[in-house]
Amino acid sequence: MATAEATRQSRRRAILGRLAIPLLAIFTALVVASLAMVVSGTDPIKAYLALGEGAFGSQVARVETLIKATPFLLAGLGIALAFRGGLFNIGVEGQLFVGSAVTVFIGFSVELPAVIHIPLALLGGMIGGAVWAAIPGYLKARNGAHEVITTIMFNFIALRIISWTIGVDGPLRAPRTVAPETPAVFESARLPILIPDSRLHAGVIIAVFAAFVVYWLLWRTVAGFELRTVGANPSAARYAGINVEFNIVRTMALSGALAGLGGGIQVLGLAPYNFTTGFNVGLGFDSIAVAVLGSIHPFGVALAALLFGAMDAGARLMQLRTKVPIDIVTIVQGLILAFVAADQIIRRLYRIRAETEEGPVNLSELWGGES
Amino acid sequence: MGRGKLAAVDTVFFTGLLFLALVKATPIAFGAMAGLMSERSGVINIAIEGMMLMGAMMAFLGSVFFNDLTGGALPKIASLLAGLVVAMFFSAMVALLHALLSIHYKVDQIISGTVINLLAVGVTNFVANAFIDPNRIAGVGVLPVISIPILSEIPFIGRIFFSHQPLVYVMLIMVAVLQYALFKTPWGLRTRAVGEHPLAADTVGINVNRRRYINVTLGGALAGLGGAFLVLESVGRFQKLMTTGRGFIALAALIFGKWTSVGALGSALLFGFAEALGVRLQLGDVNELQALALLAGIGIIALAGVWSVLKLIRRGEDKRPSRTIGVLAIVGLATIAAALLIEWPSIEIPIQFLGLLPFIATVLVLAGFVGRAIPPAAIGKPYEKA
Numbered sequence: 001m002a003t004a005e006a007t008r009q010s011r012r013r014a015i016l017g018r019l020a021i022p023l024l025a026i027f028t029a030l031v032v033a034s035l036a037m038v039v040s041g042t043d044p045i046k047a048y049l050a051l052g053e054g055a056f057g058s059q060v061a062r063v064e065t066l067i068k069a070t071p072f073l074l075a076g077l078g079i080a081l082a083f084r085g086g087l088f089n090i091g092v093e094g095q096l097f098v099g100s101a102v103t104v105f106i107g108f109s110v111e112l113p114a115v116i117h118i119p120l121a122l123l124g125g126m127i128g129g130a131v132w133a134a135i136p137g138y139l140k141a142r143n144g145a146h147e148v149i150t151t152i153m154f155n156f157i158a159l160r161i162i163s164w165t166i167g168v169d170g171p172l173r174a175p176r177t178v179a180p181e182t183p184a185v186f187e188s189a190r191l192p193i194l195i196p197d198s199r200l201h202a203g204v205i206i207a208v209f210a211a212f213v214v215y216w217l218l219w220r221t222v223a224g225f226e227l228r229t230v231g232a233n234p235s236a237a238r239y240a241g242i243n244v245e246f247n248i249v250r251t252m253a254l255s256g257a258l259a260g261l262g263g264g265i266q267v268l269g270l271a272p273y274n275f276t277t278g279f280n281v282g283l284g285f286d287s288i289a290v291a292v293l294g295s296i297h298p299f300g301v302a303l304a305a306l307l308f309g310a311m312d313a314g315a316r317l318m319q320l321r322t323k324v325p326i327d328i329v330t331i332v333q334g335l336i337l338a339f340v341a342a343d344q345i346i347r348r349l350y351r352i353r354a355e356t357e358e359g360p361v362n363l364s365e366l367w368g369g370e371s
Numbered sequence: 372m373g374r375g376k377l378a379a380v381d382t383v384f385f386t387g388l389l390f391l392a393l394v395k396a397t398p399i400a401f402g403a404m405a406g407l408m409s410e411r412s413g414v415i416n417i418a419i420e421g422m423m424l425m426g427a428m429m430a431f432l433g434s435v436f437f438n439d440l441t442g443g444a445l446p447k448i449a450s451l452l453a454g455l456v457v458a459m460f461f462s463a464m465v466a467l468l469h470a471l472l473s474i475h476y477k478v479d480q481i482i483s484g485t486v487i488n489l490l491a492v493g494v495t496n497f498v499a500n501a502f503i504d505p506n507r508i509a510g511v512g513v514l515p516v517i518s519i520p521i522l523s524e525i526p527f528i529g530r531i532f533f534s535h536q537p538l539v540y541v542m543l544i545m546v547a548v549l550q551y552a553l554f555k556t557p558w559g560l561r562t563r564a565v566g567e568h569p570l571a572a573d574t575v576g577i578n579v580n581r582r583r584y585i586n587v588t589l590g591g592a593l594a595g596l597g598g599a600f601l602v603l604e605s606v607g608r609f610q611k612l613m614t615t616g617r618g619f620i621a622l623a624a625l626i627f628g629k630w631t632s633v634g635a636l637g638s639a640l641l642f643g644f645a646e647a648l649g650v651r652l653q654l655g656d657v658n659e660l661q662a663l664a665l666l667a668g669i670g671i672i673a674l675a676g677v678w679s680v681l682k683l684i685r686r687g688e689d690k691r692p693s694r695t696i697g698v699l700a701i702v703g704l705a706t707i708a709a710a711l712l713i714e715w716p717s718i719e720i721p722i723q724f725l726g727l728l729p730f731i732a733t734v735l736v737l738a739g740f741v742g743r744a745i746p747p748a749a750i751g752k753p754y755e756k757a
């Protein structure tokens with residue numbers, strides 16, 4: 001009996017401990033960023049209150065937070081899934097781009113009943129993202145090319161090709177427009193609005209659903225077991241008869257599909273329902289912070305995405321009220337990533353004892369591929 | 372008709388193209404050298420972009436503040452040089468943060484690099500929006516062109532190499548110095564030992580982590596010069612996100628140059644040449660097929676050049692015949708001559724695709740389709756004393 005009580009207590013402490021580092025990291029990042037505000041002559045408390053009000057203060061604000069959190073959630077899930085499989089998919093940025101482009105193409109080129117059109121367009125985006133991630137996966141599995149570098153390069157390749165497709169005389173360019181953009185998708189491809197007269201689209205539900213699917217996939221299926229085994233120890237996985245090469249490609253494809261879905265939802269859910277080059281730039285990199293802050297667990301990622309969405313949503317009001325540039329949010333997000341990853345800093349600062357658990361993820365050790 | 376085309380594509384045009392290629396290659400080569408210093412000692416550096424961005428902004432602010440401080444009593448060049456120093460210092464500090472996170476706190480080096488890139492974007496945009504743009508701060512100007520006496524008189528070569536702004540020369544010298552230092556001095560041997568087999572290096576008494584700290588930080592200073600180049604040599608003022616991915620192209624040049632500074636310079640020149648060609652294509656000076664032929668020719672010559680320099684340095688170790696290099700050089704020159712003399716049919720190829728070259732080239736060498744780029748063995752691993 002006593003032992004059961006002790007286990008329960010230690011488990012509660014473990015959960016508390018796991019939450020403590022991210023929460024303290026967020027707090028510390030906000031404090032450090034407030035120094036920048038003080039230097040530029042702003043009252044940080046006023047600024048953060050405005051940020052909070054802009055994120056949660058009204059229904060419009062809360063809707064905006066959810067909308068902004070949606071792509072963070074999907075991209076963060078993609079990165080987390082790859083992490084679990086021992087891969088660092090830094091190419092989510094490019095996969096988002098490809099996903100958006102394919103989805104928007106399906107959205108504006110054919111007119112179909114909405115029940116077919118929306119799933120088809122999103123599926124296209126997922127396949128686009130999956131293919132764009134699977135190629136680096138294949139090059140790693142087959143030739144040992146490190147996925148971090150190849151996916152970075154693939155980001156730029158995607159960016160260049162897509163900016164050509166929507167540039168002057170490009171195949172996806174909307175006719176008679178000054179700015180480089182695609183035509184808007186047909187009504188039948190637009191995601192339904194959940195609350196009338198708001199911007200809240202059904203993509204939010206899809207993203208939350210995706211978090212549950214990823215959880216189920218990782219811990220309730222054979223594929224997920226294989227994925228995690230390869231991530232934990234490729235040699236052991238190979239010894240156990242798992243096809244490591246196939247798993248690397250599959251993990252990358254799944255990761256890219258989530259990113260592609262995120263990109264697709266952005267074009268089908270938000271006015272003006274089209275795609276431009278300035279679209280979501282940097283989101284793929286911020287999502288690395290989302291995945292790490294969420295302890296690469298689907299539900300943790302959901303909470304982290306909500307936080308990042310809230311910061312992005314509230315930043316506008318903060319800038320309006322206090323003249324602090326919205327870029328302070330990027331600084332906070334970078335600092336959060338730094339403090340979560342370098343948890344020793346947080347532990348020393350707040351005198352938290354180190355757990356005997358495994359340390360933070362270290363994925364660059366597999367540089368050059370194992371084979 | 373044909374004559375008009377030929378007149379446009381003469382040697383003046385070609386030397387101009389090579390001149391521009393060297394200019395465009397300079398920030399990329401600086402960035403690649405920053406990556407080289409860091410990665411050769413075993414620390415992955417995907418944060419070159421962030422370091423360059425910080426260098427660009429601090430070069431601008433440093434030169435402006437120095438100019439204000441002295442009240443314009445000193446010549447403009449003094450402020451510009453002060454800007455360079457400030458840029459190097461701040462980029463080195465950014466690099467030191469990367470070193471601190473990845474060496475001391477043993478943060479995954481890719482994540483640490485991402486942190487640096489995020490923070491650099493956030494901080495430079497913040498300063499630009501809060502301070503530079505609202506106050507409409509104007510720059511001090513750009514560094515003057517220094518023509519080297521006698522050398523700049525040499526036909527072709529003089530125009531291409533010896534009539535530049537100072538940082539171009541600094542870059543060329545640094546490439547030579549680093550190449551020599553890395554393969555011919557005790558410092559280089561120790562650096563490579565730390566990057567390849569830290570335990571062995573430690574056993575013979577090399578302080579692994581201290582060496583990594585020094586290399587990453589000094590590399591940051593070089594990236595700062597790359598960023599400063601963008602402000603102090605061409606535009607004259609800081610613009611938000613002005614590095615536009617050059618730090619990643621530098622990473623590509625480093626890998627395509629197989630982790631040597633001469634190789635990185637060769638790749639940077641090739642990428643710079645592609646960029647310069649893109650400019651000329653837009654102006655309509657060359658047509659697409661001709662541009663591709665020129666690029667192929669330059670690529671072959673760059674390969675021959677890098678190869679012969681490496682052979683010269685590793686005298687005795689490289690048993691491959693020099694004849695191959697000669698043949699390559701002649702083929703390259705012939706290709707360029709053909710590109711310049713033949714009237715090429717005009718075919719529409721989207722010019723954006725020229726810009727894909729660095730990225731595709733890197734993927735190809737990493738995957739072993741063209742040669743093989745093998746990174747230092749201990750890269751990415753924090754070192755813990757046993």
